[in-house]
């Protein structure tokens with residue numbers, strides 16, 4: 001997938017222009033239970049931010065708030081500037097009951113691409129993600145790894161300035177994980193800010209340039225990755241790296 005680097009669309013985003021995303025005293029409660037305690041966090045620049053924490057820490061809640069899929073119970077999530085083009089990838093991709101190719105041409109139609117350009121651009125994206133031979137196959141019968149690559153191909157077509165990924169590799173085999181990680185790095189090289197959750201410390205070491213650690217619905221750390229992996233700032237961070245931080 002490294003041919004992405006030579007794409008004519010390489011200048012798809014002007015990194016400096018991506019608005020920071022600010023969480024101001026954001027909390028989420030459900031039936032009087034606090035799921036996310038008041039959290040203040042600012043994601044700026046073109047980082048690869050890996051959101052980590054044990055099961056139930058609040059990682060998915062944070063991503064859904066960031067992408068506007070969830071409204072906070074209190075506080076405010078806002079873009080400090082123009083709301084960027086965004087895409088989100090989920091652990092189980094949400095695909096239409098159509099062929100792989102049609103999933104992509106449909107996404108292009110929705111975003112206003114002229115009809116005459118859709119097939120060519122969709123085929124180009126399928127080829128980039130190693131799916132060229134599967135274009136006619138119903139998306140829903142594709143393997144988990146193929147579906148994830150199709151979802152990323154669809155995101156690729158929308159030229160996101162910010163890409164949110166919620167445990168995109170947790171159901172995949174090592175080769176498929178590698179393909180998704182390569183795609184994430186390619187998105188980033190072309191100027192997309194990455195915000196991704198994972199359980200996998202090794203994956204975070206490979207991908208992160210900064211780490212957000214959540215625990216029990218609280219923000220514990222927001223730390224540059226080299227610092228976090230060398231010596232976390234907090235006792236919880238150190239326990240997490242030792243594998244001793246459980247719900």
Ligand SMILES: Nc1ncnc2c1ncn2[C@@H]1O[C@H](COP(=O)(O)OP(=O)(O)OP(=O)(O)O)[C@@H](O)[C@H]1O
Pocket residue numbers: 030035053054055056057058059060061062199
């Ligand atoms: N719609 C909801 N209604 C009630 N509780 C919810 C809802 N969504 C999430 N929660 C709870 O909020 C907490 C945080 O959930 P979240 O999915 O963000 O955790 P996570 O860190 O992504 O965990 P995992 O690693 O297991 O995916 C959990 O205790 C979960 O049960």
